[in-house]
Amino acid sequence: MGYTLTEKILREHLADGTYDPGKEIGIKIDQTLTQDATGTMAYLQFESMGLSDISTELSVSYVDHNTIQVGFENADDHAYLESIAKRYGIHFSRPGNGICHQVHLERFARPGKTLLGSDSHTPTAGGVGCIAMGAGGLDVAVAMGGGAYYLTAPRVINVHLTGTLRPWVSAKDVALKVLSHLTTKGNVGCVCEYTGPGIGNLTVPERATITNMGAETGVTTSIFPSDGQTRKFLEAQSRGSQWIPLAADSDATYDRTLEIDLSEVEPLAAAPHSPGNIVKVKDLNLAIDQVMIGSCTNSSYVDLMTVAAMVKGKHLPAGVSLGIAPGSRQVLMAIAENGALSDLLSFGARILEASCGFCIGNSMSPCTDSVSVRTSNRNFKGRSGTPSANVYLTSPVVGAAAAITGKLKDPRDLDIPFPQIEMPEHFEIDDSMIIPPLPKAERANIKICRGPNIGEPPVNGPMPEEIRGQIAIKVGDLVTTDHIMPAGARLKYRSNVPKYSEFVFEPLDKDFSRRASALQQSGKHNIIVAGYSYGQGSSREHAALCPMYLGVKAVIAKSIERIHAANLVNFGIVPFSFARESDYDLLPDNAEIRLPGIRKALQQGDEEIVAYADGSGISLKMLLSSRQREILLAGGLLPYTVERRKVR
Ligand code: MIC
Ligand code: SF4
Numbered sequence: 001m002g003y004t005l006t007e008k009i010l011r012e013h014l015a016d017g018t019y020d021p022g023k024e025i026g027i028k029i030d031q032t033l034t035q036d037a038t039g040t041m042a043y044l045q046f047e048s049m050g051l052s053d054i055s056t057e058l059s060v061s062y063v064d065h066n067t068i069q070v071g072f073e074n075a076d077d078h079a080y081l082e083s084i085a086k087r088y089g090i091h092f093s094r095p096g097n098g099i100c101h102q103v104h105l106e107r108f109a110r111p112g113k114t115l116l117g118s119d120s121h122t123p124t125a126g127g128v129g130c131i132a133m134g135a136g137g138l139d140v141a142v143a144m145g146g147g148a149y150y151l152t153a154p155r156v157i158n159v160h161l162t163g164t165l166r167p168w169v170s171a172k173d174v175a176l177k178v179l180s181h182l183t184t185k186g187n188v189g190c191v192c193e194y195t196g197p198g199i200g201n202l203t204v205p206e207r208a209t210i211t212n213m214g215a216e217t218g219v220t221t222s223i224f225p226s227d228g229q230t231r232k233f234l235e236a237q238s239r240g241s242q243w244i245p246l247a248a249d250s251d252a253t254y255d256r257t258l259e260i261d262l263s264e265v266e267p268l269a270a271a272p273h274s275p276g277n278i279v280k281v282k283d284l285n286l287a288i289d290q291v292m293i294g295s296c297t298n299s300s301y302v303d304l305m306t307v308a309a310m311v312k313g314k315h316l317p318a319g320v321s322l323g324i325a326p327g328s329r330q331v332l333m334a335i336a337e338n339g340a341l342s343d344l345l346s347f348g349a350r351i352l353e354a355s356c357g358f359c360i361g362n363s364m365s366p367c368t369d370s371v372s373v374r375t376s377n378r379n380f381k382g383r384s385g386t387p388s389a390n391v392y393l394t395s396p397v398v399g400a401a402a403a404i405t406g407k408l409k410d411p412r413d414l415d416i417p418f419p420q421i422e423m424p425e426h427f428e429i430d431d432s433m434i435i436p437p438l439p440k441a442e443r444a445n446i447k448i449c450r451g452p453n454i455g456e457p458p459v460n461g462p463m464p465e466e467i468r469g470q471i472a473i474k475v476g477d478l479v480t481t482d483h484i485m486p487a488g489a490r491l492k493y494r495s496n497v498p499k500y501s502e503f504v505f506e507p508l509d510k511d512f513s514r515r516a517s518a519l520q521q522s523g524k525h526n527i528i529v530a531g532y533s534y535g536q537g538s539s540r541e542h543a544a545l546c547p548m549y550l551g552v553k554a555v556i557a558k559s560i561e562r563i564h565a566a567n568l569v570n571f572g573i574v575p576f577s578f579a580r581e582s583d584y585d586l587l588p589d590n591a592e593i594r595l596p597g598i599r600k601a602l603q604q605g606d607e608e609i610v611a612y613a614d615g616s617g618i619s620l621k622m623l624l625s626s627r628q629r630e631i632l633l634a635g636g637l638l639p640y641t642v643e644r645r646k647v648r
Pocket of ligand 1: 037038065118119120121134360487537538539540
């Protein structure tokens with residue numbers, strides 16, 4: 001029986017365990033990427049491991065999330081990251097060079113490699129046939145140090161594509177179509193592997209749009225084979241020699257198959273407030289206030305050129321604003337040189353830096369109660385920075401049509417020809433904003449810059465004999481990491497855990513931090529209770545780290561998303577699920593909770609434990625690998641890793 005492409009690459013990188021879908025395996029990581037918002041903590045943790053160098057083939061530190069620099073905090077983080085990169089042999093992509101995923105795809109991602117990134121959209125690089133996964137910063141720090149990355153050997157979904165996209169229908173619509181089938185929950189432990197004759201019609205940037213948004217389904221990653229299109233892209237990036245052909249075996253078997261005929265896909269949108277809330281654009285006819293083009297999903301050369309061609313010679317209607325954030329400096333320079341930038345400017349677009357910007361709510365927040373059409377990947381309530389805004393996620397052509405007409409409606413009804421833009425045969429290569437690693441001999445003397453906002457990463461103590469405390473918050477289904485640890489205006493506190501912890505659950509319950517802190521000071525452990533898909537969305541480990549700082553010891557949920565569950569373990573918080581889901585409803589909001597014998601249960605490998613909630617017993621499941629149990633007993637991955645190094 002043949003292998004899927006996913007299994008081939010994972011087997012080649014197997015460092016621990018036996019390959020058996022559903023079981024934990026450890027794999028060797030070839031490349032890592034970090035971005036500034038998660039990177040500062042990741043490198044602080046890397047430093048605490050006491051290593052002298054990185055052990056990966058390539059590690060890149062990007063600065064793309066916090067480039068606005070209101071106040072000193074962001075600039076201090078950037079200076080810290082630059083000095084760390086020099087000290088440890090890491091490439092440093094300077095602020096202004098672009099969004100990590102777009103730049104990594106352009107300059108570094110390679111077929112057949114494994115890439116781990118401290119950002120949930122790292123699977124973007126699956127567009128060139130590599131296994132690219134998002135993880136918490138601490139996992140990335142361990143991988144940089146040469147440690148294996150642990151994941152569940154995935155079940156592989158075959159997304160079989162036939163046909164060709166019709167005019168006005170784009171890769172984004174395919175990503176949204178996949179979301180309409182898979183939804184945003186229930187896909188933990190799966191990988192989407194794209195196959196079929198339809199893939200040959202998709203360029204690498206189009207594929208990357210699709211693998212990028214696979215993150216919203218909760219799959220571990222998404223991957224395309226490495227074929228002629230991959231070669232064309234790598235050659236256009238002057239990296240043709242890095243191409244290798246890669247595909248699944250012809251007799252590979254998949255967990256299940258999803259058939260999509262590209263010629264039947266229509267322009268789609270994700271309606272407020274979830275990327276899984278898919279509707280047909282032709283069923284909408286909405287007045288809009290804002291259009292934002294960009295983000296790591298849709299900010300390639302072709303994306304921006306298409307928008308420029310559509311708006312050329314027209315004027316932005318009054319009452320509508322249009323913002324454009326190019327994905328990389330390469331894209332921005334190309335549109336500057338060929339004149340498309342002036343077409344955008346004369347239409348009335350506001351050009352933002354080549355960075356995440358608006359996508360994470362730290363610029364261009366829309367006005368109260370407005371409708372904003374965005375080409376990004378997440379429209380969780382409040383993520384734009386405006387809690388009352390209604391954000392629709394669409395392709396760039398749908399966004400451009402909305403900017404022209406002031407309406408979110410089917411672009412096929414516009415009386416303009418479809419702009420057929422081709423990917424260039426050669427992109428202009430200028431890597432001068434990427435600082436390469438220093439020669440080894442020069443690294444040791446580099447002084448690390450630490451601004452006053454940069455604190456030590458807090459470390460947890462070992463797991464106590466019993467967890468005894470109170471439910472500090474009970475939340476419902478689909479609570480995202482944006483709800484747990486808001487970004488936007490709060491992003492600048494990422495390096496200052498005591499300060500950032502003041503905002504835990506801010507969008508849901510402004511009093512949480514104060515209450516949890518008071519319970520902690522009274523000697524109680526804090527417990528979080530949640531519904532389905534708790535912790536979906538971003539990889540930000542602060543959604544585990546800050547609750548840990550506030551004394552949270554357990555999360556009891558109907559289900560927890562992959563990256564967040566791993567982050568909880570990494571910070572010594574036990575992820576439990578209900579043995580009987582109906583017990584969720586029985587748990588009173590502020591119940592006193594006791595988990596006697598938790599330490600012993602972890603040591604013994606028990607898969608079920610009884611928790612006492614206001615005295616009555618409920619059964620909880622803890623499906624953890626033996627490695628995860630050891631991490632929890634040690635109080636988290638950092639103490640576990642440091643301890644094991646001492647033993648060796
Ligand atoms: C996001 O899109 O939510 C982010 C911001 O890129 C996060 C990372 C972070 O919180 O810093 C992600 O996707 O992992
Ligand atoms: Fe940046 Fe948005 Fe992509 Fe996250 S989703 S990496 S914030 S562009």
